[in-house]
Amino acid sequence: xxLQTEFEFILPRGYxxxxxxxxxxxxxxxxxxxxxxxxxxxxxxxxxxxxxxxILLAQVITKLGSLSEVHTGVIEKLFSADFAYLQDFYRRIxxxxxxxxxxxxxxxxxxxxxxxxxxxxx
Numbered sequence: 001x002x003l004q005t006e007f008e009f010i011l012p013r014g015y016x017x018x019x020x021x022x023x024x025x026x027x028x029x030x031x032x033x034x035x036x037x038x039x040x041x042x043x044x045x046x047x048x049x050x051x052x053x054x055i056l057l058a059q060v061i062t063k064l065g066s067l068s069e070v071h072t073g074v075i076e077k078l079f080s081a082d083f084a085y086l087q088d089f090y091r092r093i094x095x096x097x098x099x100x101x102x103x104x105x106x107x108x109x110x111x112x113x114x115x116x117x118x119x120x121x122x
Contacts, residue, residue: 005030006062007093009086013079015064023065028057028086031094035059057086 006029014024039045039055054075061070075083104111
C-alpha cells in the first residue's frame with residue numbers, strides 16, 4: 001500500500017493573475033514537520049501570527065493552474081473563500097490523510113463518502 005502525499009483540488013472562486021487569467025485547479029502536498037516549524041522564524045509571522053497560514057499554504061501548494069510558482073504573493077491575493085477552502089483542505093489532508101468525509105443521506109440513511117477535493121469548483 002502506498003501513502004498518498006499529494007491531493008488535487010478545485011478552488012471555489014479561483015485565483016486571478018495580473019493578466020486576468022483564472023486559475024482554479026491545483027495540487028497540495030502533505031506538510032512536513034519542517035514546513036510547520038520554519039515559518040515560525042519568519043519576521044512576518046512574528047509580527048502577525050495569522051501570516052503563518054499564508055506561508056504554509058505557499059510551501060505546500062505544488063501547482064495552481066498554469067502558474068510557474070505559488071508564492072506568498074499569490075496566497076495573499078486569493079479570495080477569502082478560496083483561502084478558507086485551502087486552510088480546511090490543508091487540515092484535512094494533514095490530519096486525516098484524505099479529502100473524503102463520511103456522510104449519511106438524511107432521507108435513506110445510506111452511508112457514503114464525499115470527496116471534498118472536487119467540491120470547490122463547479
